[in-house]
């Protein structure tokens with residue numbers, strides 16, 4: 128008798144889990160977009176729409192046996208997944224991999240690659256015409272965006288405002304990494320206005336061009352021609368009502384056991400940015416969790432046995448500041464500078480790995 132696994136969400140975690148299970152089960156991948164978004168590369172695409180890499184990857188070669196349904200989950204329980212269309216996908220096992228919402232341009236709302244590319248192109252054209260950009264948030268996205276803007280348009284003034292006293296806020300990353308990034312940002316001419324917030328948001332929508340002046344709580348006036356919000360990540364778990372509601376923590380993340388099942392739900396797994404696992408939310412973590420969840424589903428399909436567990440990774444990051452700049456850190460190697468960061472991530476943005484994952488490299 129065949130076993131159906133519904134994977135909800137076709138981002139980094141969902142695609143990895145769906146592919147790993149395709150051989151052992153009837154996989155149904157539920158995803159509202161018409162293409163996988165290689166989000167890690169989105170800020171490069173914003174500043175350089177003609178860069179040599181790719182941002183959108185079709186799903187049509189991902190699964191040899193399984194299928195992709197282009198729809199959105201609106202409710203999930205042990206019997207399967209209820210879709211926005213009103214259809215129900217019955218499933219023996221479910222993997223929740225719906226990620227998180229992040230304000231544009233770190234993520235795009237549009238569900239087709241063409242529309243998303245057009246939105247990025249419009250923001251690119253707006254950015255190209257301004258002399259100053261204001262970024263709200265000195266976390267990884269704000270810093271990466273500042274680096275991309277400076278690499279593309281060195282003459283554009285970039286100011287980052289953040290209420291935290293240092294860049295990378297409350298992350299567990301070491302002072303040495305922050306110091307290296309601050310040094311490079313200074314070299315690029317990026318101005319950091321830390322330890323204060325704006326009295327009010329800038330006018331208009333993020334990404335629209337138009338000169339404005341805003342004032343910080345510390346009394347500093349900042350004039351710019353465009354602004355972006357680089358903070359405010361929210362896990363996408365609104366479909367997790369009913370019996371799953373108890374698994375949602377105060378921030379909307381789903382609590383999971385070490386085997387990545389939702390407590391009290393022996394057939395429902397959650398992976399990636401939706402989980403409450405205490406570690407930095409990264410594509411790499413989502414993929415590693417997908418491997419563990421897929422292995423556990425295979426074990427259960429094949430009659431049981433001990434399930435694998437996932438251990439949160441130690442703090443680490445590869446943070447490019449444009450194709451040739453940036454810094455990286457992990458516990459094994461410590462802090463790496465611009466050249467190594469460019470080699471690890473900045474120049475290629477790991478496009479080849481995802482072409483392979485989506486079977487688009489042959």
Ligand SMILES: Cc1cc2nc3c(=O)[nH]c(=O)nc-3n(C[C@H](O)[C@H](O)[C@H](O)COP(=O)(O)OP(=O)(O)OC[C@H]3O[C@@H](n4cnc5c(N)ncnc54)[C@H](O)[C@@H]3O)c2cc1C
Pocket residue numbers: 135136137138139140141157158159160164166167168169170198199200201224225226227229233234268363366398399400401408409410411412413445472
């Ligand atoms: C600008 C930026 C740069 C980044 N750089 C890096 C990096 O260099 N390295 C790194 O490791 N991480 C990086 N990250 C983090 C990384 O992108 C996330 O951790 C990763 O996307 C999480 O993967 P996921 O599979 O959990 O979710 P996602 O990749 O976000 O995928 C979730 C999918 O679920 C779909 N979905 C949403 N709701 C529903 C629903 N109701 N039903 C069905 N499907 C749904 C979405 O359309 C989406 O395709 C970066 C993030 C940003 C924003």
